[in-house]
Amino acid sequence: MRIAPHVFLRPGELRQAKWNEIDFVDKVWRVPAERMKMKQAHAVPLSRQVRYLWQELRSLPRTNECLFPALYTTQRPISDNTMNVALRRLGFDHDEMTSHGFRAMVSTLVNKSGLWHPDAIERALAHGERDRVRAAYHRGAHWEERVRMAQWRSDYLDQLRVGGTIIEAKFNKRG
Template identity: 55%
Template sequence: MLTDAQVRNAKPAAKPYKLSDAAGLYLFVRPTGSKQWRFDYKFNARRKTLTIGTYPYTSLQEARQSLHEAKNALSKSIDPALKPASATFKDVAEEWLKKLENEGDAAPTMEKKRWLLSYAYPYIGNRNLTDITAPELLRVLRKLEGPGKYESAKRLRSVLSRVFRYGIATARAERDPAADLRGALTAPKIRHRAAFTEPDDIKTLLLAIDDYQGSQTIKFALQFLALTFVRPGELRHAEWTEIQGEEWRVPAHKMKMKLPHIVPLSRQALAIIEQSRAINGNATYVFPSLVSPERPMSENTLNVALRRLGFAQDEMCSHGFRTMASTRLNEMNWHPDAIERQLAHRPINQVRAAYNQAQYLPERQRMMQAWADYLDELRKSSATSQRTG
């Protein structure tokens, strides 16, 4: 019988090979490194092979249990290769989402995946995974393309493909029909994030935010975003427990790149933290929802606030604070690696990720304070800041 260690350490060879377990179960190892649990049997005098699952998605113990169920089906003259009707698209998709949550995918990422799948569920949610065809998926995607949501359609196709690949890995699908749709969708136009990068425009933006007449929490969030230039989703999900002294330590599961991130807090940022603490200190989140203090601020809140301040969608968005800071900091001659690390972009060499974080932290601390001071100087400057048009 096989052991977990033998399965885990099985290496690919020039040709496919088998590792036998017991009672007919074996591990089929391909040259690509793929490992499948299989069982050969006869049904109606025909020799057949049942693919039980793919390792490591299906463990040794799970494969043995599935083998027991397959043999039980054969004893009742039922072909174990027949897929259960309960393996609907929604069942498999929700199971896949749960797997991603367990692996620590960031909350904003999970929200987007669920939002995309919500477009597909009414049409294919109750369909058996094995019965869904490429033309059927295309009709679903066309419903997104109709109102011009080309980027959303593109992303949904990718999510659908990942669900089907998970279904293949867990032996509930045989192929990925979404893969057949590459090139069938309208290519979205590449759009750059709207952002102010000129000092006069930045000054106008800062003064408008300082004079925001709406919720104090929203005002503090916009001011904090200008100082820290994190991704909006990271800011919305910031919790009080993550504020440690003069640093905001963002856990890996909240980051797009799945790496823990340190945001050095300037004096100005710490002042905003204390202002927010005075009104939100009993909440879970630093900048909570206006509806419930135990929920994060909603995704569109900051962009809606910018529209209320008079900034058009093609002028400035909440993500644009990152472009704004990156552009100015590069022109201020800060080390490009320090800027990139503070933006939490993925290092070219992943092995250096932790090293880079330690190497540039002192410079990032100085840079973040200099950036906050620069914004203060813009506020005080006499340069023309009146908006036109």
């Protein structure tokens, strides 16, 4: 859960992460197409904070390829409900926060900041371009901006922990 607010990925994409997908040299996480909702491989730039958290995980004894192995078997990742159960134990009700809520929170944060191009945000969210002609011209677009956005986001989250300025957003409850 400490990594979820730093990345734009869906909970399933995060919990199923494997060590061979993480490139510490190029500072990128390459998620294979079969795990992505849109069935297209996705590259995630890694902020300094995420690399640190994963280095901490890497130092723990492990016997398999999963970054987040299940408790009773190391042959598969944690269940799809593990993060939601942890949020409930922390006192969050199901209508206050969910594991997918981290993705919404981060999306809101970068959109409300006004610092990033909407297409860069959509690429970070792994939202596919519906217009095929436009998609053909955007394969590698916005990578450098996404790298800067990832570091900005992690730095902002660090500032919040020590009392930084909060970017406020209005949320509507669905009825």
